[in-house]
Amino acid sequence: MSSITANILNVVGILVFVVASAAMLTWVERRMLGIWQERYGPNRVGPFGILQVAADMIKLLMKEDWVPPFADRFVFVVAPTIAMFVVVAAYAVIPMAPGIGVIDLNIGLLFFLAMTSLSAYSVMFGAYASDNKYALLGGLRAAAQMLSYEVFLGLSLMGVVMLAGTFNLREIVLAQQEQWFVIPQFLAMLLFFIAGIAESHRTPFDLPEAEHELTAGFHTEYSGMKFGMFFIGEYVSVLLTASMMVVLFFGGWLGPVLPPLVWFLLKTSILVLLMILIRGALPRPRYDQLMAFGWKVMLPLAMINLVVTGVLVLV
Amino acid sequence: MTATTLASSRGSSARAAGVVADLLKVFPDLQVQNTIDDMPTVWATRESVRQVLACLKRGLSPGYSMLYDLTAIDERVRANRRGQPASDFTVVYQLLSFERNGFIRIKVPLRDNDLHIETISDIWPNANWYERECRDMFGICFDNHPTPYPLIMPATWHGHPLRKEHPARATEMEPFSLPDEIQDQEQEALRFDPAKWGMTRHGDSTDFMFLNLGPNHPSVHGVFRVALQLDGEEIVDAVPDIGYHHRGAEKMGERQAWHSYMPYTDRVDYLGGVMNNLPYVMAIEKMAGIEVSDRVKTIRVMLSECFRIQSHFLFFGTFAQDVGQMSPIFYIFTDREMMFNIIETITGGRMHPSWFRIGGVAQDLPRGWDIKLREFIKRMRKNMPHYRSMVLNNRILKQRTVGVGVYDTATAIEWGVTGGGLRATGFNWDMRKQIPYSGYQNFDFDIPLGINGDAYDRALVRFEEIIQSLRIIEQCLDHMPEGPYKADHPLTTPPPKERTMRDIETLIHHFVHESWGPAIPAGEACTPIEATKGLNSYYLVSDGNTTSYRTRIRTPSFAHLQMIPEMCRGMMVADVIAIIASIDFVMADVDR
Numbered sequence: 061m062s063s064i065t066a067n068i069l070n071v072v073g074i075l076v077f078v079v080a081s082a083a084m085l086t087w088v089e090r091r092m093l094g095i096w097q098e099r100y101g102p103n104r105v106g107p108f109g110i111l112q113v114a115a116d117m118i119k120l121l122m123k124e125d126w127v128p129p130f131a132d133r134f135v136f137v138v139a140p141t142i143a144m145f146v147v148v149a150a151y152a153v154i155p156m157a158p159g160i161g162v163i164d165l166n167i168g169l170l171f172f173l174a175m176t177s178l179s180a181y182s183v184m185f186g187a188y189a190s191d192n193k194y195a196l197l198g199g200l201r202a203a204a205q206m207l208s209y210e211v212f213l214g215l216s217l218m219g220v221v222m223l224a225g226t227f228n229l230r231e232i233v234l235a236q237q238e239q240w241f242v243i244p245q246f247l248a249m250l251l252f253f254i255a256g257i258a259e260s261h262r263t264p265f266d267l268p269e270a271e272h273e274l275t276a277g278f279h280t281e282y283s284g285m286k287f288g289m290f291f292i293g294e295y296v297s298v299l300l301t302a303s304m305m306v307v308l309f310f311g312g313w314l315g316p317v318l319p320p321l322v323w324f325l326l327k328t329s330i331l332v333l334l335m336i337l338i339r340g341a342l343p344r345p346r347y348d349q350l351m352a353f354g355w356k357v358m359l360p361l362a363m364i365n366l367v368v369t370g371v372l373v374l375v
Numbered sequence: 376m377t378a379t380t381l382a383s384s385r386g387s388s389a390r391a392a393g394v395v396a397d398l399l400k401v402f403p404d405l406q407v408q409n410t411i412d413d414m415p416t417v418w419a420t421r422e423s424v425r426q427v428l429a430c431l432k433r434g435l436s437p438g439y440s441m442l443y444d445l446t447a448i449d450e451r452v453r454a455n456r457r458g459q460p461a462s463d464f465t466v467v468y469q470l471l472s473f474e475r476n477g478f479i480r481i482k483v484p485l486r487d488n489d490l491h492i493e494t495i496s497d498i499w500p501n502a503n504w505y506e507r508e509c510r511d512m513f514g515i516c517f518d519n520h521p522t523p524y525p526l527i528m529p530a531t532w533h534g535h536p537l538r539k540e541h542p543a544r545a546t547e548m549e550p551f552s553l554p555d556e557i558q559d560q561e562q563e564a565l566r567f568d569p570a571k572w573g574m575t576r577h578g579d580s581t582d583f584m585f586l587n588l589g590p591n592h593p594s595v596h597g598v599f600r601v602a603l604q605l606d607g608e609e610i611v612d613a614v615p616d617i618g619y620h621h622r623g624a625e626k627m628g629e630r631q632a633w634h635s636y637m638p639y640t641d642r643v644d645y646l647g648g649v650m651n652n653l654p655y656v657m658a659i660e661k662m663a664g665i666e667v668s669d670r671v672k673t674i675r676v677m678l679s680e681c682f683r684i685q686s687h688f689l690f691f692g693t694f695a696q697d698v699g700q701m702s703p704i705f706y707i708f709t710d711r712e713m714m715f716n717i718i719e720t721i722t723g724g725r726m727h728p729s730w731f732r733i734g735g736v737a738q739d740l741p742r743g744w745d746i747k748l749r750e751f752i753k754r755m756r757k758n759m760p761h762y763r764s765m766v767l768n769n770r771i772l773k774q775r776t777v778g779v780g781v782y783d784t785a786t787a788i789e790w791g792v793t794g795g796g797l798r799a800t801g802f803n804w805d806m807r808k809q810i811p812y813s814g815y816q817n818f819d820f821d822i823p824l825g826i827n828g829d830a831y832d833r834a835l836v837r838f839e840e841i842i843q844s845l846r847i848i849e850q851c852l853d854h855m856p857e858g859p860y861k862a863d864h865p866l867t868t869p870p871p872k873e874r875t876m877r878d879i880e881t882l883i884h885h886f887v888h889e890s891w892g893p894a895i896p897a898g899e900a901c902t903p904i905e906a907t908k909g910l911n912s913y914y915l916v917s918d919g920n921t922t923s924y925r926t927r928i929r930t931p932s933f934a935h936l937q938m939i940p941e942m943c944r945g946m947m948v949a950d951v952i953a954i955i956a957s958i959d960f961v962m963a964d965v966d967r
Binding site for chain 2: 093096097098099193194197200201263264266274275339340341342343344345346347348349
């Protein structure tokens with residue numbers, strides 16, 4: 061009985077935590093960017109503007125649930141649901157600390173890859189269903205970008221799998237007790253980080269929604285909570301990428317003195333802040349440059365990393 | 376300084392006489408008109424004008440390579456036209472020769488019952504838009520024009536706004552109403568037809584997609600529209616559409632008194648602030664015969680350079696933003712805010728102080744005016760290297776902009792490109808150096824040049840210009856001459872206040888100039904300046920009245936936008952944004 065209660069607490073707790081912290085991230089990002097850009101950011105609602113999230117949520121929820129008459133209604137509604145669902149589902153396999161985590165899958169890593177692949181559908185469906193030229197261009201870019209970077213995302217992880225000898229994320233963390241994988245797999249860490257940003261299509265890989273070219277890209281026609289789901293989905297995906305990096309390369313919850321969960325959250329927050337900083341710093345490459353970078357730089361590097369790791373493991 | 380100014384003006388009028396003599400050898404029938412601004416002015420006929428223009432461009436050596444401006448004047452109610460050929464509508468061409476450092480003005484008289492003239496868009500491609508504008512505004516028909524459609528005005532518009540009989544105020548017209556059937560007609564007229572824009576729906580093997588970029592789009596800097604013909608993400612053709620920002624600034628010039636038109640000029644290039652006042656007041660001062668003191672000239676230069684910095688700041692920030700870099704604009708806006716505070720302490724206004732006056736400036740510099748400026752210069756000396764490494768040395772930004780939107784010097788001149796866009800091609804021509812005005816010859820500064828004429832070089836040139844403007848301001852700080860801030864001349868508006876309460880003559884002057892405004896002697900003048908975005912000038916025609924008879928505003932951005940298709944073909948959608956960002960235009964400066 062108590063184990064069932066614990067499980068439910070685990071599942072609901074993590075779900076609430078993930079969604080809530082993703083929502084909070086919108087505030088964190090705006091505040092941090094504000095500080096780095098010599099301005100305040102949202103500081104009016106509540107102490108330090110922390111209730112800005114609540115205000116935004118109220119605004120989004122109160123908006124008319126509008127579907128454009130020219131849109132493909134069913135697909136239009138399904139797309140943001142997928143966006144939200146896949147990233148939250150992928151978070152289920154993340155082991156946050158011993159005993160904290162939704163599910164402990166043998167193939168946790170594969171499950172993560174499968175779920176992130178699915179997220180390409182949400183963008184494509186959203187773009188297709190909108191029947192809008194800007195959305196269409198955004199959708200095309202997104203499809204090409206996400207499919208390409210999916211490849212390097214997967215390949216960059218295989219080195220870790222070889223070293224740990226398992227697809228189980230909990231065991232991968234435990235395998236890092238001697239040494240974090242970031243040291244032998246530094247290159248893989250960088251590749252995964254880049255591919256992860258591309259997967260969550262954030263600057264400098266925000267081409268699918270490049271504001272200055274495509275107004276809002278694939279979600280041009282979305283408003284209200286449907287837009288909110290794309291938006292929160294993006295931030296969950298940021299959280300997911302950061303958590304995944306912590307698990308795979310930075311020893312998960314491992315660390316001295318502080319409780320495991322605190323270590324996990326601390327490491328994750330630092331990586332999230334790094335992603336926000338990158339957004340503040342870099343311009344956006346062009347679509348063809350992005351693809352060329354992927355296939356001509358990322359792919360060979362991922363391959364080399366894989367081969368070298370393989371040789372070292374065998375020897 | 377007065378001596379050098381006189382010498383240079385004598386030199387230019389001698390050169391001007393040379394051109395006219397050369398021209399008269401080939402075309403003995405031309406009639407010469409003397410204008411107050413020393414710009415050689417000749418009258419051609421409708422039949423001969425194409426040959427005259429072609430001769431000026433290619434026949435003379437050195438030739439007049441740029442069509443600087445093309446406009447018209449409704450002459451029907453003009454009183455003071457002594458010695459000029461009979462004309463109801465006069466088409467005016469202004470050409471610029473970089474080798475001669477001079478302009479020439481060709482006029483063609485047309486009669487009311489026969490408003491036809493041959494197009495010159497085959498001689499200069501940039502005549503295309505100018506002629507369409509003329510057609511909209513005056514109803515002059517340019518025969519054989521390649522795209523004879525309205526440009527500025529809506530296709531459904533009746534009447535020609537710059538004709539004298541067209542009302543200038545809404546209150547002079549019938550109350551506005553929009554019945555359903557008219558609304559349907561208006562809607563129908565907006566329907567997009569690629570053929571009218573010179574584009575086709577289908578290629579040999581593909582169907583094209585038309586993407587309507589603007590008039591409301593985050594990156595078009597105002598209400599500007601480009602219709603893109605796309606093959607995938609590649610641009611087959613791009614056709615700009617302007618006129619959404621047209622406010623009839625030229626028409627208002629004919630309605631407002633000379634003095635009270637000043638605030639309108641600020642809002643033409645709305646980032647240029649008082650720099651817009653400069654060509655306007657200089658043209659009026661020329662007609663009125665006012666010579667301003669060195670102090671006035673230096674104050675004007677200093678504030679103009681302040682606004683050049685402001686405009687370039689905004690350009691630089693939005694340029695980075697448009698290629699996806701989020702932060703620079705925020706840092707730059709902090710600096711920009713500091714500068715606005717300084718401008719506010721000096722002029723009392725921020726973006727549009729309208730601070731220059733006919734014959735001077737509104738007030739003398741306040742006590743301690745230089746302290747904050749010095750601080751600002753010190754701060755910018757420290758910040759500029761940061762901006763350079765943050766934006767110009769960024770590799771992704773270079774990838775996005777180097778080799779994008781390239782044109783060479785010849786193409787630029789052909790299309791009427793001036794300012795930073797011209798200097799980015801490596802062509803060393805800056806009005807401030809070549810035909811100095813307002814005392815620019817006394818300053819020590821360099822002209823930054825680009826090499827490739829691409830989007831990156833255009834940004835680089837403007838970035839370096841900020842540094843040079845700082846140098847000029849510093850010299851103003853160190854060597855501000857003493858003297859009156861207003862010329863002692865009866866037409867100075869408003870007149871110096873000190874004596875108004877002492878004798879009746881000046882009191883009357885003051886009253887008349889404040890209420891009706893000054894009556895400027897009949898004549899024509901045009902004094903181009905190197906404004907923030909290129910060459911800007913006011914071609915003013917006075918009929919000896921308290922208002923201008925014709926105010927023609929030649930703006931640089933108008934010419935620059937016309938070149939967009941030239942730069943965009945074969946590029947990607949993202950490149951269009953980089954190209955648009957690199958042009959540095961504001962729509963008010965295009966549509967006026």
